[in-house]
Amino acid sequence: AQKITQTQPGMFVQEKEAVTLDCTYDTSDQSYGLFWYKQPSSGEMIFLIYQGSYDEQNATEGRYSLNFQKARKSANLVISASQLGDSAMYFCAMEGAFKTIFGAGTRLFVKA
Amino acid sequence: GAVVSQHPSWVICKSGTSVKIECRSLDFQATTMFWYRQFPKQSLMLMATSNEGSKATYEQGVEKDKFLINHASLTLSTLTVTSAHPEDSSFYICSASTSGGPAQETQYFGPGTRLLVL
Numbered sequence: 001a002q003k004i005t006q007t008q009p010g011m012f013v014q015e016k017e018a019v020t021l022d023c024t025y026d027t028s029d030q031s032y033g034l035f036w037y038k039q040p041s042s043g044e045m046i047f048l049i050y051q052g053s054y055d056e057q058n059a060t061e062g063r064y065s066l067n068f069q070k071a072r073k074s075a076n077l078v079i080s081a082s083q084l085g086d087s088a089m090y091f092c093a094m095e096g097a098f099k100t101i102f103g104a105g106t107r108l109f110v111k112a
Numbered sequence: 113g114a115v116v117s118q119h120p121s122w123v124i125c126k127s128g129t130s131v132k133i134e135c136r137s138l139d140f141q142a143t144t145m146f147w148y149r150q151f152p153k154q155s156l157m158l159m160a161t162s163n164e165g166s167k168a169t170y171e172q173g174v175e176k177d178k179f180l181i182n183h184a185s186l187t188l189s190t191l192t193v194t195s196a197h198p199e200d201s202s203f204y205i206c207s208a209s210t211s212g213g214p215a216q217e218t219q220y221f222g223p224g225t226r227l228l229v230l
Binding site: 037042043044045047091095099100101102103104105 | 146148150154155156157158161203205207219221223224226
């Protein structure tokens, strides 16, 4: 069975500093994808970054990078130079076997 | 990028009535659409997967007779909450995919529909 775990219900970070949001997963699929989404208070799901299970390099998208450690089954999101607008819920998700499951989410608070 | 719309964005209804939520892919054809439910301060829970022209696949614990899903075309899927009750109040989000398997950015999410059943 597939499982996604986000152990940090809430995180605080000072503006302009970097923050790491943790995500671990479990799957028996050989091929899968890992995603991070941002959900602001409006509710929309905003795609941030993707990592394929066979990608050898860690994915990066602007200020977002994904620290993918396949052997440890972790896919942590690193946000560099945090901005006030980064305050939101962040969900880690795994796609495999034609469906996607989401972690419980981490609420990030960026302090001025 | 690909755009997915949902209508209505929010709805308030009386207990016992049925509510239909539409999910449309505006600029692409979606072979697969997914329906999620999100309770306050909780994560998205997949309710069902629908493929155009076939019956939806429901997740365990989701009542197929209560949550009717129709995927009549490659750009439209509807979710009907039949005989809604207060416990059905939630945020319903659809997503649309152009492929059936793992790939980068395969899912495009709609803005969501907030349902409040009185």
